[in-house]
Amino acid sequence: MTPLRPLAALPTHEVTNMPPHLGDQDLWGDDAALREGVEREGGGRAADRLAGFGRRAGAAETFEKADLANRHAPELKSFDRYGMRIDQVAFHPAYHDLMGLAIENEVPSFAWRHPGPGAHVSHAALTYLFSQAEGGVMCPMAMTYAAVPPLRRTPEVGDEWVPRLLAGSYDPRDVPAAEKAGATVGMFMTEKQGGSDVRTNTTRAAAAGRSAGQGAEYRLTGHKFFCSAPMSDAFLTLAYAGGGLSCFLVPRWTPGGERNPLFIQRLKDKLGNRSNASCEIELHDTWGVMVGEEGRGIPTIIEMVHYNRFYCCASSAALMRQGLVQALHHTNHRTAFQKRIIHQSLMRNVLADLAVEAEAALVLTLRIARAIDEAAAGDEGAAAFARIATAVGKYWICKRAPGHALEAMECHGGPGYVEDSIMPRLYREAPLNSIWEGSGNVICLDVLRTMFREEGAVPALLAEFDAARGTSAALDAAADALKDELADRNDMEARARGITERMAVALQGALLVRHAPAATADAFCASRLGSRWTGAYGALPAGVDFGAILDRAQPAARAFAA
Numbered sequence: 001m002t003p004l005r006p007l008a009a010l011p012t013h014e015v016t017n018m019p020p021h022l023g024d025q026d027l028w029g030d031d032a033a034l035r036e037g038v039e040r041e042g043g044g045r046a047a048d049r050l051a052g053f054g055r056r057a058g059a060a061e062t063f064e065k066a067d068l069a070n071r072h073a074p075e076l077k078s079f080d081r082y083g084m085r086i087d088q089v090a091f092h093p094a095y096h097d098l099m100g101l102a103i104e105n106e107v108p109s110f111a112w113r114h115p116g117p118g119a120h121v122s123h124a125a126l127t128y129l130f131s132q133a134e135g136g137v138m139c140p141m142a143m144t145y146a147a148v149p150p151l152r153r154t155p156e157v158g159d160e161w162v163p164r165l166l167a168g169s170y171d172p173r174d175v176p177a178a179e180k181a182g183a184t185v186g187m188f189m190t191e192k193q194g195g196s197d198v199r200t201n202t203t204r205a206a207a208a209g210r211s212a213g214q215g216a217e218y219r220l221t222g223h224k225f226f227c228s229a230p231m232s233d234a235f236l237t238l239a240y241a242g243g244g245l246s247c248f249l250v251p252r253w254t255p256g257g258e259r260n261p262l263f264i265q266r267l268k269d270k271l272g273n274r275s276n277a278s279c280e281i282e283l284h285d286t287w288g289v290m291v292g293e294e295g296r297g298i299p300t301i302i303e304m305v306h307y308n309r310f311y312c313c314a315s316s317a318a319l320m321r322q323g324l325v326q327a328l329h330h331t332n333h334r335t336a337f338q339k340r341i342i343h344q345s346l347m348r349n350v351l352a353d354l355a356v357e358a359e360a361a362l363v364l365t366l367r368i369a370r371a372i373d374e375a376a377a378g379d380e381g382a383a384a385f386a387r388i389a390t391a392v393g394k395y396w397i398c399k400r401a402p403g404h405a406l407e408a409m410e411c412h413g414g415p416g417y418v419e420d421s422i423m424p425r426l427y428r429e430a431p432l433n434s435i436w437e438g439s440g441n442v443i444c445l446d447v448l449r450t451m452f453r454e455e456g457a458v459p460a461l462l463a464e465f466d467a468a469r470g471t472s473a474a475l476d477a478a479a480d481a482l483k484d485e486l487a488d489r490n491d492m493e494a495r496a497r498g499i500t501e502r503m504a505v506a507l508q509g510a511l512l513v514r515h516a517p518a519a520t521a522d523a524f525c526a527s528r529l530g531s532r533w534t535g536a537y538g539a540l541p542a543g544v545d546f547g548a549i550l551d552r553a554q555p556a557a558r559a560f561a562a
């Protein structure tokens with residue numbers, strides 16, 4: 001699609017000193033950290049596919065559709081014209097196009113359709129590429145990806161449903177899944193009285209036939225307070241059965257071909273993520289089939305949650321990357337005080353700092369992805385690392401994203417605050433990953449739980465610091481201080497955020513000193529590992545090579561290094 005060009009002159013005045021439209025982006029080709037990281041962590045076999053998808057996801061047309069899908073928010077259609085309940089959500093056509101683009105390019109299915117080394121690394125890269133264009137569509141992508149492992153553990157259900165989730169086709173029709181070319185899955189956990197504390201769930205499940213337990217049919221009654229992507233074909237749902245809190249697959253249509261009673265009460269009027277519908281739902285004698293063992297609902301669904309938390313890392317890293325690209329583009333084409341803004345010394349500090357943070361987020365995400373791949377191959381150490389590093393990454397990467405979006409917006413001056421630009425959308429999207437799939441405190445408490453319950457978790461983390469030992473005095477000191485901190489068991493709950501933050505920063509530092517260019521790694525260690533760091537952007541210390549960092553961040557504008 002040809003990018004829009006502003007008219008050279010208007011009757012009243014000539015427009016000068018405004019950037020050209022960014023146009024098509026090569027999200028893979030322009031991102032050296034991504035290309036190197038995917039290769040390093042074992043995803044190289046998907047490089048050609050990622051290169052192609054990076055151009056599709058980065059096309060101006062895709063970004064325009066994302067804008068449309070968010071501007072024209074979904075609408076609830078409770079009834080048809082004859083008064084029959086249909087509980088459907090209508091979306092702008094752009095939303096369906098984006099769903100098709102993501103599914104047909106295997107965003108939710110790649111890791112499971114192409115298992116083996118690098119499968120989850122490539123999946124992370126696909127997620128990172130598409131999330132730069134649109135976050136709302138990525139919610140059902142993430143849930144569909146994450147639902148596969150728990151479904152596979154119940155073959156009575158998984159054998160029927162998993163092939164639908166991996167079909168690679170988007171079929172938006174509201175008809176029984178058996179009649180569709182492909183399906184997606186959502187998740188019903190949160191209730192009004194408790195989201196983090198799902199043991200307070202009040203939804204009940206009664207056996208519908210003579211049998212009970214895994215694979216048996218139930219009828220569910222209750223409510224769910226946050227249900228995203230309600231046009232998904234089925235939902236992993238928590239409810240109390242006789243044997244305790246259990247997990248069920250609740251489809252939109254019963255196996256007998258009838259509309260399952262899932263009553264959408266209303267759609268949430270959300271801050272961001274507006275293309276994606278999130279709703280409140282009531283279940284009245286709703287058909288479901290038990291997934292996992294009776295009374296083991298939390299461990300069953302937590303496996304899905306774990307993969308969703310990993311998605312949050314990739315998605316927040318993507319938001320940072322796109323905010324950075326937009327900020328670099330704007331400041332490279334705009335002049336203030338007789339100099340391009342990107343050449344103003346203080347702005348170079350801000351931009352370089354944003355670039356360092358974005359690369360730190362990506363390097364950690366891809367390292368976790370590799371651990372997930374190795375864990376799938378039976379490596380227990382990798383599994384322990386994946387378990388703790390996913391929680392650490394979910395907390396820290398998602399926590400850093402809103403401030404990053406704000407700073408990238410500020411680089412644009414006034415136009416960054418205006419809806420014509422993508423920046424308000426990125427800014428509204430940024431806090432979400434911090435809240436859903438476990439809000440900050442809950443994630444930090446999960447880090448503590450993992451430390452105590454999984455013997456291999458802390459040693460796996462410390463091994464990363466050991467691998468980097470000797471490369472940076474600041475990093476070695478941070479790793480040693482962290483070890484001492486972990487040895488002190490007093491009042492750990494109240495200290496959980498500080499502990500998690502220091503784990504995250506030391507981990508990112510250890511990865512950057514081994515894998516990133518010296519300019520980026522040195523800037524990270526000199527700022528984040530120093531005692532004077534406040535977390536604000538643009539305070540990199542003297543001696544940082546801004547030119548090298550900016551040049552790496554966006555080679556399309558080589559002038560940065562000047």
Ligand SMILES: Cc1cc2nc3c(=O)[nH]c(=O)nc-3n(C[C@H](O)[C@H](O)[C@H](O)COP(=O)(O)OP(=O)(O)OC[C@H]3O[C@@H](n4cnc5c(N)ncnc54)[C@H](O)[C@@H]3O)c2cc1C
Nearest residue numbers: 187188189190194195196226227228436437438439441442
């Ligand atoms: C846009 C959106 C879409 C969503 N989609 C879905 C969905 O599809 N399916 C679904 O099931 N849920 C969904 N959720 C719900 C989301 O997962 C929950 O909101 C989240 O888990 C937090 O639960 P809560 O809202 O009940 O907050 P609460 O559990 O009440 O927590 C409130 C605050 O207290 C903190 N807190 C809780 N326990 C502790 C503790 N022990 N110590 C210290 N602090 C604590 C939390 O970190 C949080 O900051 C969605 C949420 C949003 C915003």
